[in-house]
Amino acid sequence: MPAASLTHIESVGLPSDAPSYPFFAFDIVHESTDGSDACCGVLRTPHGDVETPNFVFCGTKASVKGLTPEQLREAGTQIVLSNTYHLLVWPGSELVEDMGGLQEFTGFRGPMLTDSGGYQIFSMGHGSVSSEIKGQRTLPDEMRSLIDISEEGATFRSYWDGSVKTLTPESSILVQKQLGADIILVLDECTPFNVEKSYTESSMRRSHRWGLRSLQEFSRLDCQQRQALYGIVQGGTCPSLRDESTHFVNTTPFFGSAIGGSLGADRATMHSVVALTAKSLRRDRPIHLLGIGGVRDIFHGVRHGIDTFDCVHPTRLGRHGGALVRRDFWDTDGSGGGSRSDKVKEHINLKKSPFKRDSRPIDASCGCYTCRNFSRAYLHHLLKAGEQLGGTLVSLHNVFFMNRLMRDIRSAIRSGTLDEERSKWVHPALDA
């Protein structure tokens, strides 16, 4: 990629004293021998190490819904994120700073990540959060809170008190400094799926300028004393734009690279965008894939070199009674309707009637607190009765499940058995 194509960001430029991230490191400890780009690494942060590949759980409003930090830790969790947008609106980042930062405030005294706040603003502006990445339905007008996007930043209406707020690259970095997570992100616009390529392109270039302004502010505020900044690759589903954005992120002194923006309307497109983007990203920096957490998607991402993933899916699913299950369930259990390809999913819905009198745990081979102590019948009862313990216990299973998945993936990378490992987690019907 010739430097000439980056003329649109020359107006911003690099900080004179580029950060060196003295308190962070990313060490690759094992590279796959099976021809894939999978690798095991260690992401070192001031609050501890994260073994990669790994999964980042969502504690949107400074709480992974319904779970204590102790429960998260016991389920094997190494890293949690919180959302800048939500915390900015309530209780405010100054308050979190006064209380010692997110780790002290939430009691999760391990590595944490915050996003820039842009994702929520734009997804609430253009459509629902998940519809952004996956190109689905959009929100009705009255639920949209985005008022304006300009070169300066984004103006939106607070869902908390209706007040009008502006988020700029600079204010996002300040807020994230106050929140104090180990890993923080540049402000970007998460472009919707259904826009013209020309909008995606101009938005991407503005996001690059915002990325540089974020880096400038990161330097100016000397955030590197306890934080590391990730750039974000945009470009929608267009290969040439993804290429341009990858080049920008690779050549800018960020600590890590995140893959953001719209990944298309279906799984095949998403996989192809992820593969293409990850292939061009530097391997000496950690790569985070934003907002993706399906089991198949994680195996795909890991093979293409993704180091960390995040998604509300495991905990949101759990709250509503969906328990993640391995391939075995469909082959041997019977209660899910067998392994007919139209029945097989990555999870089961414990609210369904076949589980009403089922005295077995979700998964007898699972070592989580829920599977060691409770039957499907009890979970079904709690979920149907509206007892919040039901959602908590299923979420806890899902957290353990994801951490077990990531641990087994790391182990399989080391032993060169990622394909065999995948066949234990993903039913063939899901690939049909």
Place this chain on the structure above:
Amino acid sequence: MPAASLTHIESVGLPSDAPSYPFFAFDIVHESTDGSDACCGVLRTPHGDVETPNFVFCGTKASVKGLTPEQLREAGTQIVLSNTYHLLVWPGSELVEDMGGLQEFTGFRGPMLTDSGGYQIFSMGHGSVSSEIKGQRTLPDEMRSLIDISEEGATFRSYWDGSVKTLTPESSILVQKQLGADIILVLDECTPFNVEKSYTESSMRRSHRWGLRSLQEFSRLDCQQRQALYGIVQGGTCPSLRDESTHFVNTTPFFGSAIGGSLGADRATMHSVVALTAKSLRRDRPIHLLGIGGVRDIFHGVRHGIDTFDCVHPTRLGRHGGALVRRDFWDTDGSGGGSRSDKVKEHINLKKSPFKRDSRPIDASCGCYTCRNFSRAYLHHLLKAGEQLGGTLVSLHNVFFMNRLMRDIRSAIRSGTLDEERSKWVHPALDA
């Protein structure tokens, strides 16, 4: 009390083979030396021992709301109850039996208690649950589910599916046998506060006949193989009726005695009814006070010989952000508005604005998980943001608080320092 006054129950009579409760015992291990009736005991059940005095937490629908059995145990909980009425309506007692009984179903593998189901039926019929005991407002007609009370039993409409169900003394015992709690209760009518003495009297006598029918069924079903039955003293606020009812319970082969029914409209009446009733109850049987859980009420009850208490108060309060506090809080903390008598309560409301930036734990001297890990500011944030973790963490504090209270009370009974102990928990302004 002459036997002649019990003629109204002769039509029922005692079972020919009265239960001997072979797997239960109540051992008094220390009697107070300070002139009160306080004593320390051990209530031995097939699922373990309960040190008395103690507090029974409410797991209404087979779950202490938002808390896992592990969290309950770690907070010092020895015994939990579930409500027969709620479980009868959903998921049904046969299902709980099929799943191995309440202890296995809920994962709380310690002593448990069920009520007879009558309390909820009558309180939902006559008024709200708490209004029954405390003589407050009643429910609007459309929320009343009680259809009929007759000699046979009570007919009510299920809140779950609208179906009409009948609860008799016999069916209550069968259902409680299926649920499988260690301690079970006879069916009684919990008479409202605002009724004529003549209704309270005739209702009480019917409750006695129901008590005998409950005992007959307990014997017939051989429940004593794993359960113990408590009789219930009725009689409202009328001393002569309480006397008659106490005599009935004392002379019937129940394992324990519970004090039920309306205890009047104010704390003074309640204390006088409890004192009067407990005084006449046998001391070789455990005495349970139904539905009372205020700190002052517990000190009062303990002094008059009450061994166990239950109430939704600590966990319901916690879910809504109310944290129980000791006397110290009002004398030294400042954030509650000082020790002005019009401000002092047994709890603080963490949703209030003075706690927004308060980095202290609820109580620095409390060893609970919540106080060891979280600030008032974090709890305030969670509660205001509607994060269920807030209610869970405050409930957990309240459970620990109640268990600490009961442990300290037992210790104070042994050392003859109950008055000094009370002064650490109850602010003088609360006695004004």
